[in-house]
Amino acid sequence: MSPTPARTSRDAIVAAARSLLEEEGLDAVTMANVAARVGVRPPSLYKHVRDRGALIAAVADEAARDLGLLMDEAVGAVSGEGADARLLRAAVAFRVHAGRSPRSVALVFAGLGGNLQPSVEMAAVAARPLLEVSAELAGPDRALVAARALTAFAYGFCSMEQGRAFRFGGDVDDAFRAGIEALIRGLAA
Amino acid sequence: MSPTPARTSRDAIVAAARSLLEEEGLDAVTMANVAARVGVRPPSLYKHVRDRGALIAAVADEAARDLGLLMDEAVGAVSGEGADARLLRAAVAFRVHAGRSPRSVALVFAGLGGNLQPSVEMAAVAARPLLEVSAELAGPDRALVAARALTAFAYGFCSMEQGRAFRFGGDVDDAFRAGIEALIRGLAA
DNA sequence: ACCTGAACACCGTTCAAGT
DNA sequence: ACCTGAACACCGTTCAAGT
Numbered sequence: 001m002s003p004t005p006a007r008t009s010r011d012a013i014v015a016a017a018r019s020l021l022e023e024e025g026l027d028a029v030t031m032a033n034v035a036a037r038v039g040v041r042p043p044s045l046y047k048h049v050r051d052r053g054a055l056i057a058a059v060a061d062e063a064a065r066d067l068g069l070l071m072d073e074a075v076g077a078v079s080g081e082g083a084d085a086r087l088l089r090a091a092v093a094f095r096v097h098a099g100r101s102p103r104s105v106a107l108v109f110a111g112l113g114g115n116l117q118p119s120v121e122m123a124a125v126a127a128r129p130l131l132e133v134s135a136e137l138a139g140p141d142r143a144l145v146a147a148r149a150l151t152a153f154a155y156g157f158c159s160m161e162q163g164r165a166f167r168f169g170g171d172v173d174d175a176f177r178a179g180i181e182a183l184i185r186g187l188a189a
Numbered sequence: 190m191s192p193t194p195a196r197t198s199r200d201a202i203v204a205a206a207r208s209l210l211e212e213e214g215l216d217a218v219t220m221a222n223v224a225a226r227v228g229v230r231p232p233s234l235y236k237h238v239r240d241r242g243a244l245i246a247a248v249a250d251e252a253a254r255d256l257g258l259l260m261d262e263a264v265g266a267v268s269g270e271g272a273d274a275r276l277l278r279a280a281v282a283f284r285v286h287a288g289r290s291p292r293s294v295a296l297v298f299a300g301l302g303g304n305l306q307p308s309v310e311m312a313a314v315a316a317r318p319l320l321e322v323s324a325e326l327a328g329p330d331r332a333l334v335a336a337r338a339l340t341a342f343a344y345g346f347c348s349m350e351q352g353r354a355f356r357f358g359g360d361v362d363d364a365f366r367a368g369i370e371a372l373i374r375g376l377a378a
Numbered sequence: 379a380c381c382t383g384a385a386c387a388c389c390g391t392t393c394a395a396g397t
Numbered sequence: 398a399c400c401t402g403a404a405c406a407c408c409g410t411t412c413a414a415g416t
Contacts, residue, residue, distance in 0.1 A: 004397060004399045031390060043391080044400050052390065106299070109345075110352040120356050127357070142367070144359045148349075149342070149368030156345020157337070163299040167309050168316070170333045178331070179338030182375025183368070193380045193416060220409060232410080233381050241409065 008038040010048045014058045021059060021103050029056065056107070057116040063104035064118035068126030070097055075129040083136035084184050090130065091154050091180045098158035106162075109155045127151075138187050146187045153183050197227040199237045203247045210248055210292050218245065245296070246305040252293035253307035257315030259286055264318040272325035273373050279319065280343050280369045287347035295351075298344045316340075327376050335376045342372050 016037035020029045031052060035042040049055045074093035075086055098105045108126075111117055118126070127147065134150065135143035157176055166172050205226035209218045220241060224231040238244045263282035264275055287294045297315075300306055307315070316336065323339065324332035346365055355361050 006399060008399095030388090032388085040399095041401055043393085043402085046391075047399060109354055110295070110299070110348050117353065123354075123356060144357065145364045145367045148346070148355065148359075148361075148364040149371060152346035152349055152368060153338070153342045153372070154345070155349065156343070157341035159299050159348070160337075160341055160344065164306065165298055165312075166337065167312060168333065170337075172337075175334045175337040178334045178376075179341060179372070182338060183342070183372050184375070186371025186373070186375035187367075195380065197380095219407090221407085229380095230382055232383085232412085235410075236380060 006047075008040050008044070008048070010058075012038050013045060013048050014055065014062060017055050018059045018062060018104075021056075021107070022101055025103060026056070026107075029059075053116060057118075059104075060107045060111075060116055060118045061122045063101070064108045064122045064126045067094075067097065067105070067108060068122075068129070070094075071126065072129040075133050083133050084188060086133050087137060087150060087184055088177075088180060090133065091150065091176075094154050095158050095161075095176060098155075098162060102158075102162040105155070106159060109151075110159070134187075137184065142187075149183060149187060150180075153179060197229050197233070197237065199247075201227050202234060202237050202244065203251060206244050207248045207251060207293075210245075210296070211290055214292060215245070215296075218248075242305060246307075248293075249296045249300075249305055249307045250311045252290070253297045253311045253315045256283075256286065256294070256297060257311075257318070259283075260315065261318040264322050272322050273377060275322050276326060276339060276373055277366075277369060279322065280339065280365075283343050284347050284350075284365060287344075287351060291347075291351040294344070295348060298340075299348070323376075326373065331376075338372060338376060339369075342368060 013034060016034050017029050020033055020037065029052075031042045031045055034055070035045055045055075049058065070093060071090055074090040077086065107116070108118055117123075130147045130150065131143055134147040138146035157179065160166060161172060161176075166175070202223060205223050206218050209222055209226065218241075220231045220234055223244070224234055234244075238247065259282060260279055263279040266275065296305070297307055306312075319336045319339065320332055323336040327335035346368065349355060350361060350365075355364070
């Protein structure tokens with residue numbers, strides 16, 4: 001019975017912003033581009049999201065949720081596998097994900113130049129799987145410290161790799177593997 | 190004898206862009222803001238820099254040079270100090286620097302959303318001190334791998350810290366120290 | 379040789395007016 | 398209740414015109 005039914009939705013808007021981010025970068029996530037993708041004029045977006053910042057924060061939240069699901073799966077126990085082997089698998093999965101969706105990963109961890117972040121709740125969901133295996137590796141009282149170190153390394157490495165910061169030759173796959181193994185070894189000791 | 194002497198210079202322009210970046214963020218580095226700081230109209234800037242991208246790349250180069258000088262100093266041998274202790278000092282110095290100049294650091298390592306980077310030459314200068322101590326720690330043939338791991342951890346950690354990504358409590362200083370020590374231990378083994 | 383105002387094609391955002 | 402065109406204050410960049 002509404003005078004005019006909604007011609008788009010918040011979900012469609014966030015999805016359009018998300019694909020724009022991944023395909024063309026944060027600069028391409030303009031209200032004009034998003035509006036065009038959902039078939040509406042830019043001012044109409046403000047009926048569904050507060051402003052561009054809130055839209056990008058919503059994208060960050062979705063990206064964090066997906067990352068959490070991915071980690072949950074990657075970390076799943078395989079018969080007879082120790083915490084070290086499971087963390088190595090999780091790190092490799094994270095790197096593959098970062099290679100496929102570099103801008104989403106940057107958005108989740110560093111806000112991509114803006115000050116937007118996922119909500120604490122979503123961050124907690126995304127972090128849980130890693131925290132559990134970290135507790136196995138380093139003990140419950142050092143789980144947070146270990147998870148932070150592993151995340152810092154993996155995110156830092158992939159962020160630099162995607163930003164083409166490794167420009168002195170050498171085997172990048174090797175550096176990632178050696179680094180994560182050294183860190184896991186050091187944290188378990 | 191020039192018809193009109195230059196009222197500004199490339200150096201002054203880059204310096205203005207740099208302070209704008211650190212004080213207000215990359216979005217504030219507009220041609221209008223930079224021009225106002227050097228006392229000129231925006232179109233005049235194009236006589237000194239190709240475009241905004243080239244200006245930001247020049248800022249990245251200066252930031253990389255400064256970081257290299259800082260690392261060179263931090264890594265300097267103290268009597269009887271091993272490679273592990275020197276790397277720990279370098280990492281702590283890097284973190285202090287990242288706390289003071291977070292946006293410059295982000296620009297050097299990840300391009301800050303744009304695709305700008307320091308030149309390879311400047312990156313090589315900035316990386317040399319770390320590579321030398323890494324060779325001491327892990328042996329010459331593993332120096333690059335070790336330096337990459339240490340950089341990835343330190344940059345990732347500080348980037349997350351500055352982006353307020355550590356939101357589950359705990360001692361962040363402790364996490365940094367434990368992480369870098371674990372990594373150094375693992376790389377030396 | 380450098381600087382300038384005017385212009386162009388864009389932004390994000392607001393708001394009164396339509397349906 | 399949602400969508401729209403028009404408007405406002407901004408961008409980066411180009412260019413002919415000034416000195």
